[in-house]
Amino acid sequence: MADKSAPPRSSWSLRRKIILGVLVAIIVIGLALGLGLGLTIGRKGDDDDDSGSETTPTGAPLPTPTGTLPWTPKVKDTWQIILLNRIELDQNATAVSPDVSIYDIDLFNTPKTTIDTLHRLGKKVICYFSGGSYEPNRPDSDQFKEEDMGKDLEGWPGERWLRLGSENVRRIMKGRVEEASRKGCDGVDPDNVDGYQNENGLNLTADDSISFMSYLSSLTTPLNLSLGLKNAGDIIRQVLPIVHFSVNEECVKESECERFHAFINAGKPVFHIEYPDGAGSDLKLSMINHYCDDSGDAKGSEDFSTVLKKMDLDGWVQYCDRSIAITETINTKSER
Ligand SMILES: *[C@@H]1O[C@H](CO)[C@@H](O)[C@H](O)[C@H]1NC(C)=O
Numbered sequence: 174m175a176d177k178s179a180p181p182r183s184s185w186s187l188r189r190k191i192i193l194g195v196l197v198a199i200i201v202i203g204l205a206l207g208l209g210l211g212l213t214i215g216r217k218g219d220d221d222d223d224s225g226s227e228t229t230p231t232g233a234p235l236p237t238p239t240g241t242l243p244w245t246p247k248v249k250d251t252w253q254i255i256l257l258n259r260i261e262l263d264q265n266a267t268a269v270s271p272d273v274s275i276y277d278i279d280l281f282n283t284p285k286t287t288i289d290t291l292h293r294l295g296k297k298v299i300c301y302f303s304g305g306s307y308e309p310n311r312p313d314s315d316q317f318k319e320e321d322m323g324k325d326l327e328g329w330p331g332e333r334w335l336r337l338g339s340e341n342v343r344r345i346m347k348g349r350v351e352e353a354s355r356k357g358c359d360g361v362d363p364d365n366v367d368g369y370q371n372e373n374g375l376n377l378t379a380d381d382s383i384s385f386m387s388y389l390s391s392l393t394t395p396l397n398l399s400l401g402l403k404n405a406g407d408i409i410r411q412v413l414p415i416v417h418f419s420v421n422e423e424c425v426k427e428s429e430c431e432r433f434h435a436f437i438n439a440g441k442p443v444f445h446i447e448y449p450d451g452a453g454s455d456l457k458l459s460m461i462n463h464y465c466d467d468s469g470d471a472k473g474s475e476d477f478s479t480v481l482k483k484m485d486l487d488g489w490v491q492y493c494d495r496s497i498a499i500t501e502t503i504n505t506k507s508e509r
């Protein structure tokens with residue numbers, strides 16, 4: 174997924190299975206509690222199959238990190254996300270389109286000068302990297318070990334789930350967070366932290382993801398970086414105290430925006446992406462309303478920061494007020 178040139182992977186084919194799994198887990202937990210067994214967080218070594226069907230975490234929320242807070246985005250902040258190619262922005266630019274508060278851009282493809290220019294133009298910058306998957310062609314890709322890699326991500330050949338508890342994986346991610354700090358990013362958007370919801374080949378559990386987010390928070394907090402949770406609806410309750418925003422894909426398509434509304438209730442924004450058919454040209458009003466109306470499939474999405482995007486996450490974006498913008502980008506493939 175080095176350049177996001179194929180559609181985002183779909184974990185949704187497992188959706189039904191997961192819902193079923195959650196229901197089973199609720200019943201099992203209910204029975205266990207009834208029998209006075211008590212389940213605790215951090216229990217390792219469950220012999221689950223790797224479909225993620227019995228990994229609903231049961232522990233308490235993580236403690237809020239102490240110390241001074243980094244910059245944190247606010248509910249309803251406006252944004253743009255571009256992961257295909259990089260923004261073309263002259264150092265002397267006097268404006269950037271769209272004129273939104275926050276840009277979410279690729280950590281590796283974006284030079285520091287672009288981030289500096291965005292800052293000069295009054296924008297905050299969230300830097301995207303994959304936290305839970307191996308991608309070929311990243312500058313640090315050769316540091317990953319075969320033993321830490323699981324199955325390919327569905328729809329992303331060559332990209333593989335990572336063992337989130339591995340010391341080597343964590344060391345590499347520490348390097349990525351430090352790179353974000355060096356480049357002057359205001360926050361980070363680590364992707365693919367929901368391996369437990371997918372056929373990952375590593376027996377990853379939701380508790381592994383909670384532990385990994387906790388580790389990332391221990392890196393970002395001292396570096397004054399804001400931290401986001403990408404998707405991973407099952408672990409919101411535990412992770413909410415240590416993250417500052419949500420980046421959600423397709424909660425309307427999946428009719429699950431209400432889960433993510435927990436962020437809004439906690440005063441934290443949900444940066445919400447949908448990929449409507451026909452994105453890339455002016456969308457029909459009925460289509461926009463479907464994704465923006467806070468009702469029907471979009472129930473629970475009130476106060477989300479919604480962008481309508483093409484699946485390749487290029488410079489095109491449409492907002493709920495129907496405005497369209499196309500951010501100028503440079504094809505990074507042609508530079509290699
Ligand atoms: C930016 O402006 C400075 C001073 O006006 C000029 O020297 C420089 O060449 C400009 N840079 C670009 C990339 O246009």
Ligand SMILES: *[C@@H]1O[C@H](CO)[C@@H](O)[C@H](O)[C@H]1NC(C)=O
Pocket residue numbers: 241243244358359397
């Ligand atoms: C933390 O980062 C924000 C911008 O993201 C900046 O305004 C603030 O001064 C930084 N604080 C420290 C202590 O560096």
Ligand SMILES: *[C@@H]1O[C@H](CO)[C@@H](O)[C@H](O)[C@H]1NC(C)=O
Pocket residue numbers: 219220221374375376
């Ligand atoms: C996952 O768990 C199964 C069942 O316990 C085990 O046979 C398998 O070796 C485990 N796989 C990994 C990669 O740990």
